[in-house]
Amino acid sequence: MxxxxxxxxxxxxxxxxxxxxxxxxxxxxxxxxxxxxxxxxxxxxxxxxxxxxxxxxxxxxxxxxxxxxxxxxxxxxxxxxxxxxxxxxxxxILALGHAYLSSIPLARVAQPLLRRIADTLNESCSIAILDGDDIVYVARASVSRIMTIDLHVGSRLPAAFTSMGRVLLAHRPPAELDERLARVTFQPFTVHTIRDVAALRAEILRVRAAGYSVMDQELELGLRSIAVPILSADGAATAALNVGAHASRMSVADMVEKILPLLREAAEELSLCAG
Missing domain, CATH: 1.10.10.10 (Winged helix-like DNA-binding domain superfamily/Winged helix DNA-binding domain)
Structure with missing residues (x-):
């Protein structure tokens, strides 16, 4: 009945x-x-x-x-x-989203850590999860606005063209990754944007091997970001952690040398809350 x-x-x-x-x-x-x-x-x-x-x-x-x-x-x-x-x-209306965010220990516990990283580096730091073909920001400590769009908790960006998205895609099973790549709509965000599936797949496989992703002005000119996965106890990437910086302030080499160790240390600490 x-x-x-x-x-x-x-x-x-x-x-x-x-x-x-x-x-x-x-x-x-x-x-x-x-x-x-x-x-x-x-x-x-x-x-x-x-x-x-x-x-x-x-x-x-x-x-x-x-x-x-x-x-x-x-x-x-x-x-x-x-x-x-x-x-x-x-x-x-924010109460509806707050109910979800407050139920995620990671988002709640991560905020002080994100603020500490942001204050240390003087760069914005964020956590995002996969939602369909996008990433959704679930926690963020902002220092300065470096994109033309104002990123905040709840913001969505295409996973294939973000450092956090590629880190998360790199941890998906091969069959699922194939399905996701087949749905990607390639847009020339900048002259540096990857334009085809073969190149994107190769980059995601490189990210999988390296354990981190660097985006160099692919989504927006002047924006560089670096991301690492936040792993659960079973090794699944449940979320990603990143830092974004203006290209004039930090080279890719500097990001790997100065920011990557901090992100990896933070991701290991947050993995205790990742389930």
Whole structure:
């Protein structure tokens, strides 16, 4: 006997891409929750303020359902509108992410260590995990902004074009790595960006052998970074630790000589929290 109430329009199977949820046709999927989460995810740094029509277009959810989602989010303090047309998320939405981050001992325990490294080197230090084909920042101690985008906890970057992403990819099983590489979209971020699968695979294999990754201005001109894996007790790379610096302040050789030992020492300490 299913828990779905067929008389509840929010529980009934819905048409449309966004309403189908992760398992189309599954009667146990709560469509209203799927829709609410989709509405929240429609907002971004580039789309901080959206109308009902814009959200409907981005998510594929009918306007009436979007309106109900926003009404509920506003009643709970997660969203707001000044004019009844443009909606924004409120700071309380961070509580949803905080619940996840606070459940990760690594993110909580790592922060003082990241701050110590950042203060010692006067460079920003971060931890990220793999999420799909991206890395997601789960902890960060920022010293100065060296990228055109403002990185913070929750920021996402393509794994294939980041030092932390390549460290994590280097520890995936061969078959999984093949699948991930087949999905990579190659973009010429800079003149230094790797442009094809063969070159990317060769670099990831080099990272696997070396135990660390250095990115030299591939994602953004002027940005260099170095990363190491944070290993769990069974040897799996559950997260990655990196330091980023401006190319004018530090050469690749300097990063390997001065930063790599600090990162390896920190990663070994954090591995106790990696499960």
């Amino acid at each position: 299913t828990e779905m109430d067929p008389d509840d329009p929010d529980e009934a199977p819905a048409a449309g891409h966004a309403a189908e949820g992760p398992v189309p046709g599954d009667p146990n999927i709560m469509t209203s929750l799927v829709r609410g989460l989709a509405v929240i995810q429609a907002f971004s740094r580039e789309s901080a303020s959206l109308t009902i029509s814009q959200i409907s277009q981005k998510t594929g959810i009918p306007r009436a359902a979007v309106r109900r989602c926003l009404y509920t989010l506003r009643a709970l303090g997660f969203a707001d509108t000044d004019d009844g047309r443009q909606y924004v998320l409120r700071p309380r």
